[in-house]
Amino acid sequence: MxxxxxxxxxxxxxxxxxxxxxxxxxxxxxxxxxxxxxxxxxxxxxxxSVWQWLPDAISAFPFETWSDLTITVAEPDAPYRPVGRFESLLRETTTVRFLRPEVALMDLCFDLLYQLIAEGVEMRLIDRPECHRYFLSTYPNRSSEMIRQDHFTILEHDNLPSYGTGLLDDCVTISCYERDSGTVHALIDTDAPAVREWAESLYETHRADARRVELQKSAESVPHD
Incomplete structure (x- = not known):
């Protein structure tokens, strides 16, 4: 010394x-x-640990933006930690716009999503057709009820990024999925203005090309629980 x-x-x-x-x-x-x-x-x-899953736009941001990222990674002894973080953020928002929410994330949050929609939270999801079919077949009663709400909109798109992008009231979330298993490897959330601007642009670009899902007739034909 x-x-x-x-x-x-x-x-x-x-x-x-x-x-x-x-x-x-x-x-x-x-x-x-x-x-x-x-x-x-x-x-x-x-x-x-999440660099390989990051969108190119995020890796191109200056270091100061990186330091504003909150990263929640799944661990062997806590595989659902990213989902738990996402649920905590959902409980604090009144609007949800999500590009590629993906079954692996939303299935574990379904009870909360159902509750939030019942409470009037405005939600718009853009995902792959097979994801919508999964929820309709797995939760036919509640899915049909959710679809009937004016503040719940489902859109589909055939060409989505490999990651999920959510826009909540106060933050942006990025879901990092394992390519092979589809599990949620990590969740990134931030209130950085630069990331918000990027996420808004990405979402709106895909929304412009997305198709509204006509699930009402399909829901009526699915056997109820």
Missing amino acids: RRTLDEFNDRRWIDKDGYQYVATRLGEAIASGIEDLIERVETERKLR
Whole structure:
């Protein structure tokens, strides 16, 4: 420790003040730089495990935007941690717009989704046709009830990104899916304005080409529970 303090003193990074050392302006500059470096290393560490699933637009954002990302990763002892994080965000919103919500995420949240729609939360989902058919066949009664609500809209699109993008009141979520199993590997959420702007543009581009799903007749033909 003494050798380190002597080295800092030789470099004019610190001065001795009675029984303690205080940083000089040079020392404060170095300390600030070290703090920035530590923040970058910590951000890189949390992004490393999800980097391969990130949208190209997110990886192109400046570092300052990366540091605003909250990343929740599935672990062997907590495989549903990303779903739990998503549910906590859903409980705080009054609107949900979601591009590729995907069965692996929404199936585990179905009870909450049903409750939110009953409470008047406005929801618009754009997903693949096979995902809509899954929910209609798995939850015929509640799916039919949800479809009849004016504030619940289902659209379908055949060419969606490999990740999910959700727009809630106060944040954007990005769902990272395992390509082979379809499970939710991680959930990213952020209130960064740059990410919000990107997500709005992405959603609206796909919404313009999406088709409204005519599920009412199909729902009437599905056997009820």
